Amino acid sequence: MSDVYAVRRGQLRDRCAAVGSAAALVSRPANVRYLAGGAPPGAVLLLGPGGDVLLSPRAPGGDPADGRTDDQLRVSVLPATDGDPVVAAADLATSFGAESLAVEEHHLTVSRHRAMGSVAPRLRLADLGATVEQLRVVKDEEEIACLRIAAEITDQALGELLESILVGRTERHLALELERRLVDHGADGPAFATSVATGPNSGQGRHRPSDRRVEEGDFLSVCLGANYRGYRCEIGRTFVIGTTPADWQIELYDLVFAAQRAGREALVPGAAYRDVDHAARYLLDSAGHGGGLAPWTGHGVGLEIDEDPQLAPAAMGKLDACVPVTVEPGVHLPGRGGVRIDDTLVVRPEADGGPELLTITTKELLAL
Amino acid sequence: MSDVYAVRRGQLRDRCAAVGSAAALVSRPANVRYLAGGAPPGAVLLLGPGGDVLLSPRAPGGDPADGRTDDQLRVSVLPATDGDPVVAAADLATSFGAESLAVEEHHLTVSRHRAMGSVAPRLRLADLGATVEQLRVVKDEEEIACLRIAAEITDQALGELLESILVGRTERHLALELERRLVDHGADGPAFATSVATGPNSGQGRHRPSDRRVEEGDFLSVCLGANYRGYRCEIGRTFVIGTTPADWQIELYDLVFAAQRAGREALVPGAAYRDVDHAARYLLDSAGHGGGLAPWTGHGVGLEIDEDPQLAPAAMGKLDACVPVTVEPGVHLPGRGGVRIDDTLVVRPEADGGPELLTITTKELLAL
Numbered sequence: 001m002s003d004v005y006a007v008r009r010g011q012l013r014d015r016c017a018a019v020g021s022a023a024a025l026v027s028r029p030a031n032v033r034y035l036a037g038g039a040p041p042g043a044v045l046l047l048g049p050g051g052d053v054l055l056s057p058r059a060p061g062g063d064p065a066d067g068r069t070d071d072q073l074r075v076s077v078l079p080a081t082d083g084d085p086v087v088a089a090a091d092l093a094t095s096f097g098a099e100s101l102a103v104e105e106h107h108l109t110v111s112r113h114r115a116m117g118s119v120a121p122r123l124r125l126a127d128l129g130a131t132v133e134q135l136r137v138v139k140d141e142e143e144i145a146c147l148r149i150a151a152e153i154t155d156q157a158l159g160e161l162l163e164s165i166l167v168g169r170t171e172r173h174l175a176l177e178l179e180r181r182l183v184d185h186g187a188d189g190p191a192f193a194t195s196v197a198t199g200p201n202s203g204q205g206r207h208r209p210s211d212r213r214v215e216e217g218d219f220l221s222v223c224l225g226a227n228y229r230g231y232r233c234e235i236g237r238t239f240v241i242g243t244t245p246a247d248w249q250i251e252l253y254d255l256v257f258a259a260q261r262a263g264r265e266a267l268v269p270g271a272a273y274r275d276v277d278h279a280a281r282y283l284l285d286s287a288g289h290g291g292g293l294a295p296w297t298g299h300g301v302g303l304e305i306d307e308d309p310q311l312a313p314a315a316m317g318k319l320d321a322c323v324p325v326t327v328e329p330g331v332h333l334p335g336r337g338g339v340r341i342d343d344t345l346v347v348r349p350e351a352d353g354g355p356e357l358l359t360i361t362t363k364e365l366l367a368l
Numbered sequence: 369m370s371d372v373y374a375v376r377r378g379q380l381r382d383r384c385a386a387v388g389s390a391a392a393l394v395s396r397p398a399n400v401r402y403l404a405g406g407a408p409p410g411a412v413l414l415l416g417p418g419g420d421v422l423l424s425p426r427a428p429g430g431d432p433a434d435g436r437t438d439d440q441l442r443v444s445v446l447p448a449t450d451g452d453p454v455v456a457a458a459d460l461a462t463s464f465g466a467e468s469l470a471v472e473e474h475h476l477t478v479s480r481h482r483a484m485g486s487v488a489p490r491l492r493l494a495d496l497g498a499t500v501e502q503l504r505v506v507k508d509e510e511e512i513a514c515l516r517i518a519a520e521i522t523d524q525a526l527g528e529l530l531e532s533i534l535v536g537r538t539e540r541h542l543a544l545e546l547e548r549r550l551v552d553h554g555a556d557g558p559a560f561a562t563s564v565a566t567g568p569n570s571g572q573g574r575h576r577p578s579d580r581r582v583e584e585g586d587f588l589s590v591c592l593g594a595n596y597r598g599y600r601c602e603i604g605r606t607f608v609i610g611t612t613p614a615d616w617q618i619e620l621y622d623l624v625f626a627a628q629r630a631g632r633e634a635l636v637p638g639a640a641y642r643d644v645d646h647a648a649r650y651l652l653d654s655a656g657h658g659g660g661l662a663p664w665t666g667h668g669v670g671l672e673i674d675e676d677p678q679l680a681p682a683a684m685g686k687l688d689a690c691v692p693v694t695v696e697p698g699v700h701l702p703g704r705g706g707v708r709i710d711d712t713l714v715v716r717p718e719a720d721g722g723p724e725l726l727t728i729t730t731k732e733l734l735a736l
Contacts, residue, residue, distance in 0.1 A: 105478035110471075110495075113478045127478075172551055180544050 004142070005037045005073070008135065013047055015131050016102055023048035023098035024128050025089050028107040030303040031132035033230060036073055045073075046089045050096035055085040090116035094123050102128035130308070137300060137308050138322050144346055146231035147301070147324055150191065151344055151358035153226040154235050157181035158361050166368055167216060167241060171196040171209035174222070182226045191225035191232030192305045202238060203330050203338020205294050216242040219249060219337040220368070221330075225305065225344075232305045234326050235359040236342025239366045248336075253365045256331055256339040259283040260363070263297055263311075263327040267347050267355040273315035280329045281313070289331045298327045301344055323347045324358070372510070373405045373441070376503065381415055383499050384470055391416035391466035392496050393457050396475040398671040399500040401598060404441055413441075414457045418464035423453040458484035462491050470496035498676070505668060505676050506690050512714055514599035515669070515692050518559065519712055519726035521594040522603050525549035526729050534736055535584060535609060539564040539577035542590070550594045559593035559600030560673045570606060571698050571706020573662050584610040587617060587705040588736070589698075593673065593712075600673045602694050603727035604710025607734045616704075621733045624699055624707040627651040628731070631665055631679075631695035635715050635723040641683035648697045649681070657699045666695045669712055691715045692726070 012035065016024045026032055026045040036045050036054050043056040053074045086108065093101045101120075103113065105127045116125060139147070157178055166174070175194040182190055197207035202219035214220060223236040238256075240249055263280030280297040284290065298311035301324050309317055311325065319325075325347065330340030341363055346356040380403065384392045394400055394413040404413050404422050411424040421442045454476065461469045469488075471481065473495045484493060507515070525546055534542070543562040550558055565575035570587035582588060591604040606624075608617055631648030648665040652658065666679035669692050677685055679693060687693075693715065698708030709731055714724040 103478075105482070108478050110473035110476050110478055110481045114473070176548050176551055180548065183540055183544055 004140070005035060009035050009047060009052055011135055012132060015135075016047070016128070019102075019126075021100050021102040021126050021128075023093045023096065023100065024102040024131075025086060025093070025104070026128070026132055027086055027104050028132070030307075031104070031107075031136070033303055034132060034136055038230075042085065044085045044089055046092060048093050048096045048098050048101075050092070053089075053092065055089050055092070057085055084112060084115060086112050087115045087119050090120040090123055090125075094120045098123065100124040100126050102126045102131075104128050104132075106130065133308055136302055138320050139302060139324060139346075140322070143231060143302065144322065144324065146229045147233050147344065147346070148358055150187070150226040150228035150231050150233040151235070151360075153182055153185040153187045153228060154224060154233055155359060155361045156185045157187075157226070158222065158224065158235060158237065161222075162239070162366065162368060166214045166220065168213050170211050170213050171198055171201070171207075172211060174214070175209040175224075178222065178224050182224065185226075187226035187228055188230070189227050191227045191234065191301075195221075195223040197221045197337075198241075200335055200337050203332035203340050205330065205340070214241055217246070218242075219339065221338075221340050223340065223342060225301075230303050232301055232303070233324075233344040233358055234301060234305060234328070234342055235344065235361060236328055236330070236340045237361060237363070238339040238341060239368050241368055243367060245365060245367060250365065252331060252333070253339050255283060255287055255289075256329055256341055257363060257365075259297075259329045260327055260341040260343070263329060264343065264345060264355060264357075267319065267325065267327070267345055269319055269321045269347055269349050271319045273309045273311050273317050273319065274313055276319065276325075276327075277311040277313055277315065280311075280327060284329060284331055292332060292334075294330065297329045298325050300325050319347045321347055321349055321352075372508070373403060377403050377415060377420055379503055380500060383503075384415070384496070387470075387494075389468050389470040389494050389496075391461045391464065391468065392470040392499075393454060393461070393472070394496070394500055395454055395472050396500070398675075399472070399475075399504070401671055402500060402504055406598075410453065412453045412457055414460060416461050416464045416466050416469075418460075421457075421460065423457050423460070425451075425453055452480060452483060454480050455483045455487050458488040458491055458493075462488045466491065468492040468494050470494045470499075472496050472500075474498065501676055504670055506688050507670060507692060507714075508690070511599060511670065512690065512692065514597045515601050515712065515714070516726055518555070518594040518596035518599050518601040519603070519728075521550055521553040521555045521596060522592060522601055523727060523729045524553045525555075525594070526590065526592065526603060526605065529590075530607070530734065530736060534582045534588065536581055538579050538581050539566055539569070539575075540579060542582070543577040543592075546590065546592050550592070553594075555594035555596055556598070557595050559595040559602065559669075563589075563591040565589045565705075566609075568703055568705050571700035571708050573698065573708070582609055585614070586610075587707065589706075589708050591708065591710060593669075598671050600669055600671070601692075601712040601726055602669060602673060602696070602710055603712065603729060604696055604698070604708045605729060605731070606707040606709060607736050609736055611735060613733060613735060618733065620699060620701070621707050623651060623655055623657075624697055624709055625731060625733075627665075627697045628695055628709040628711070631697060632711065632713060632723060632725075635687065635693065635695070635713055637687055637689040637715055637717050639687045641677045641679050641685050641687065642681055644687065644693075644695075645679040645681055645683065648679075648695060652697060652699055660700060660702075662698065665697045666693050668693050687715045689715055689717055689720075 221238040225234040266279035296312040328342035332338035593602040634647035664680040696710035700706035
């Protein structure tokens with residue numbers, strides 16, 4: 001098990017060596033977790049000529065080594081008075097004899113970066129860029145297994161909600177109930193803030209639940225996901241409340257459904273990100289909804305809910321097999337509401353049956 | 369109402385002018401909220417010779433002007449393709465004729481800072497430092513009223529939990545139930561991740577709830593708080609489960625109780641931060657628990673749960689009236705558990721009755 005992390009660190013070390021940096025400092029929490037297998041909050045990982053060291057701030061009154069770390073890793077817990085672990089890491093890199101250190105400039109603040117420069121003025125600080133994020137894009141089968149369980153938990157939580165009475169309950173309460181059910185079924189927590197949107201709020205991307213109550217005739221859109229062992233999935237569904245949907249509701253639902261299916265069907269290894277986006281966006285655009293669309297129609301998921309790749313009109317790159325992504329087009333009509341349909345899928349070659357759908361809750365228009 | 373924000377922006381503009389910067393860019397979310405009265409996620413605030421502008425990224429499929437903004441403020445919503453609002457702000461500051469722009473270096477990443485430099489090479493980027501955080505330390509009565517309501521909600525949620533049966537339930541479920549009750553009583557959400565710690569976990573600062581179940585004879589410590597209109601408070605209590613606490617539990621409880629009382633009593637305008645910390649820390653230190661203590665015994669609260677001042681041994685500065693802080697000493701004995709007692713109070717002059725206790729749940733050792 002711990003080999004996985006050592007292999008990943010080896011890959012990172014190879015990439016650093018290729019660009020002439022013998023030492024790297026990883027500070028972005030999801031990247032630290034990917035490479036160290038769990039770490040206390042605020043911990044950073046130094047890969048250098050002196051070996052790999054996890055530098056952890058002292059947790060207030062808590063266990064300093066909270067989280068499962070790979071046992072091949074040296075863990076150095078800083079006394080609280082020593083302050084910022086990235087500064088300690090710069091100091092340590094110098095004592096290892098490193099001349100340059102690649103850091104995550106997209107995560108480090110200007111102040112922390114400057115403080116590193118002050119304690120280690122002769123250490124050249126280079127940019128590691130999104131190297132670790134790139135390593136994280138293609139998942140191994142163990143990661144996909146975690147996502148699969150996260151999706152099962154999510155489907156269960158949503159399924160139970162659909163069996164309960166919804167009219168008269170607020171968005172906020174429904175969101176909290178979904179989150180409680182996720183945990184009941186074994187999630188470590190919600191993957192992101194659960195969104196429940198009713199009536200005129202429905203169909204919006206990440207609507208924050210309000211005190212609006214579910215009413216007869218409403219569209220109800222929900223977006224939720226479980227976090228299982230750090231891996232996060234996402235599902236979005238739209239329902240109609242009451243006996244019979246109105247014509248405009250059926251029409252809009254069918255349109256978004258068709259767009260989402262087109263996006264899912266475009267998920268093949270080698271497909272350009274922008275082509276997947278286009279497949280989902282095209283139908284909505286043609287129907288005159290182009291102006292209000294979100295800037296993307298899907299994104300990668302994993303240790304973060306929103307990671308590379310982004311499925312967007314200007315995205316560069318092509319899908320690989322074993323990349324889990326969402327496909328989540330939606331239309332929101334101001335004042336009326338709308339529809340969003342969102343699945344998490346894993347890109348697979350056609351020979352293996354094509355994209356693997358993780359979130360299997362029905363996409364029929366249910367009247368609840 | 370909107371005057372409050374305009375006044376705050378005026379104060380910031382004065383401070384900037386005093387250090388020779390005619391324009392400032394505020395990016396830290398709580399700071400933006402303090403100065404603009406609510407803003408969509410990712411929005412930044414530019415104060416400059418051309419007026420005050422809130423630059424907001426386009427929300428995916430949502431309402432771009434989510435949140436209540438001060439109507440004296442120009443709101444500029446960027447098309448999604450324009451990317452990062454801080455970069456757009458640098459561009460706009462240049463077109464205002466600004467020669468220098470003070471930015472929050474403790475919030476901006478190195479990458480974003482560099483991108484600003486690229487679009488506006490002749491704009492000198494200075495450091496705004498923690499200027500806005502300093503303005504936020506002393507609260508006005510309207511802010512304190514929000515904190516008072518947040519504390520009432522928190523006391524209610526905790527009080528209800530104490531009336532229910534606890535033995536056999538997991539930390540995770542109790543934490544979720546507390547969060548649901550916070551929202552039931554009118555909170556916008558929890559102020560931070562609710563902590564419930566049982567048995568050997570009890571007494572730890574921000575223990576993450578696990579699947580451990582409450583058992584007879586356990587210490588149970590909880591730490592929670594409501595977020596009400598953005599303002600966040602905190603309460604921590606420790607209880608004992610079962611009929612009679614053990615001798616060591618009573619002894620430890622009395623010690624932490626005395627330390628917390630000493631800390632509360634030290635809250636007078638003009639008291640040095642470090643002296644308040646010392647008052648709470650001294651008794652625990654003397655009893656031989658110094659080694660395991662958290663690096664601080666309290667901190668400011670407001671739009672963030674952990675803001676200035678920090679009540680810690682090396683903290684510089686003195687308390688003012690109308691500063692809300694926590695006093696939260698705790699002792700954790702590895703393998704056995706421990707006690708934490710945590711209140712939110714507002715510093716008030718003795719003539720006004722001394723510190724105002726916001727979180728009024730009893731601090732007797734209750735056996736549940």
